[in-house]
Amino acid sequence: GENVEQHPSTLSVQEGDSAVIKCTYSDSASNYFPWYKQELGKRPQLIIDIRSNVGEKKDQRIAVTLNKTAKHFSLHITETQPEDSAVYFCAASSPLRRGSTLGRLYFGRGTQLTVWP
């Protein structure tokens, strides 16, 4: 099955700085890569996602890049704010079988982002 590695496990930045979280995946058939933000005691919430036919996607201060050749994708947060503090999870969706649309999400272990005022 798919294996998703996420780094770093913790990240501290000053307000206004940028934060970058990186993930690698093992299954070249994986075709969908969402990022989730989970605040303490709350549900994971989708913040951005990217399909395998796209190299980069932006949404205001958040961007995701995908390198299919190297099998890695990254989350970039610019102009960080204290309310960005949370655990961020990357995930990859790998088809159950070749040619199948049936998939599941494989999650990384998470990055605790702390933004200091």
Add this chain to the structure above:
Amino acid sequence: DAGVTQSPTHLIKTRGQQVTLRCSPKSGHDTVSWYQQALGQGPQFIFQYYEEEERQRGNFPDRFSGHQFPNYSSELNVNALLLGDSALYLCASSPWPGDYGYTFGSGTRLTVV
């Protein structure tokens, strides 16, 4: 429009007992997936239900079973609870085939003592 609702929010059980967790999917979603999130870890896939059938399963023992009802709601049952089953259990609903467009519930925090 209600999102995904899970009940109960918290639960304490004794080793060896059985537990049932419930999930109502977001309106318009027909696929329900269950995940286990241990403290400090990412969610791990347990299984997925669509059209009242288990469609795929993660690496979890048979003590974990589920059900989906005609109204798309779902239950997760865990028998013979172990201390290691203590975790946050998340339900996610989506349109079929079940990996895009996930919406997570707030989870059930299960503590086994």
